[in-house]
Amino acid sequence: MQDLDTLRYPIGDFVYGQSYTADDTRQHIAIIQELPVKLTELVGKWGDDRLDTPYRPNGWTVRQLVHHVADSHMNAYVRTKLALTETNPTISPYEEGEWAKLPDSKLDIGPSLVLLRSLHLRWVTILESLTEADLQRTYFHPGNQRTFAVREVIALYAWHSEHHYQHAYRLAERNGWA
Template sequence: MQNIDALRYPIGEFVYGQSYTPEQTEQHVAAIASFPIKLTELAGKWGDDRLDTPYRPDGWTVRQLVHHIADSHMNGYIRTKLALTETNPTIKPYEEGDWAKLPDSLLDIALSLVILRNLHQRWATVLGSLSENELQRTFFHPGSQVTYTLAEQVAHYAWHGEHHYQHIYRLAQRNGWA
């Protein structure tokens, strides 16, 4: 049995409070732009047996992960737009674990893969157009009581996509599906 932390955080935990160069942000935006295709190529043709397999003991299934990513990234996109159009808006947190138990988390992942492909095209277009000054715009997260810059949010969502991609990829490796 693998270490549960290695299964939970296959690429390590995200480190908050960092600053990012324009080149790093450009790489993060590129990762966000390419993520949906990468995820679709990995799991887009899997059957129910694989999609309904948890990526770790007591973890979400691949199906739940894919729907969670769509939920999370929709929220991230809205937070980006709020930060660009308001002064340090307070965003609305949500209970991701509860969302993953709702009936739509049992649907075909193709629905969320289509959302992600279109959403990420729009999101990357907005993010790729931002100046260094705009990347310093902020929003306040009342759950963590922290104000985040858009540059940090971009880095976080690039990490978030890869984090969950690695959950699925490493499950596939362990089970001989890759």
Template sequence: MTDIEFLKYPIGKFQFDPNSDEHSLQKAIETIKSLPEHLMETVKYLSEPQLDTPYRPGGWTVRQVIHHVGDSHMNALIRFKLALTEDNPTIKPYDEAAWAKLSDYSFEIELSLALIRLIHAKWVAILEHMTEADFQRTYFHPESQKAQTLLEVAHMYAWHSQHHLSHIQQLMIRENWTTPTP
């Protein structure tokens, strides 16, 4: 299937259930926790030309996706800390497409894989010690003009983790890139 909507959203668009329960939250935290390992395992045998292959026509390369996840999740960790220490802070949006054109997005992926591993270790340490009240804390996102609870944001970044991991995995399937055994 090469439908552009599927290529953009291989696991579907993010939808948050405001009535999510403790089980769905724990599943979201586990997804965030396991992303670094899954991402490293997925890309560890890719060649340089494969890393520089876009996951869809007009889309980012695998390399850019990995660097984007590092930057995006770094921002997420900072936003969590702001919301946990301030009353409904206004976060700073950033132009993801412009960031993807910066020179560091051409660097080797090991830098961002290490960054993702470290960010997720810190982030999960916070997530696993948050109370129910902590997950109800909010930040204000000026692009959407709404306050978002950290409960919603945790679910959104679990989706974001799977979303970009799936971009890479689906490309590998379409291109029939096999993973060699060490």
């Protein structure tokens, strides 16, 4: 069994405050764009037994993870639009762990996979159109007590996409499902 830190952070933790080039940002957008198809190809046909398997001890099930990614990326999409249309807005944090306990986290994953495909189409359309000035626009996160530039938000959600994809992928590898 792998150690819990590796199971929790299979690609490492996100490092805040980094600098990103235009090429980095294009790569991050590509990762965001690819996630819905990758995730659907991996877990889209899994049965309840696999979907209800936690990716680590005391962790979320794959079902909760898929719904969480949809919830999280909806919030990120709205936060991106707020940053692009307002001056350093204060965004609303949410309790992701509590959201994962709500009844919709027990639904079939199909609606969340469809939502991710549509949401990412809209989000990536915006992201690909951003100018350098747009990438420097910001929002304030009161939970973290920090200001995020859109460029860093793109990097964060590219990381988030791969982070959660790897949770499911490595679970599949460990159990011989891949």
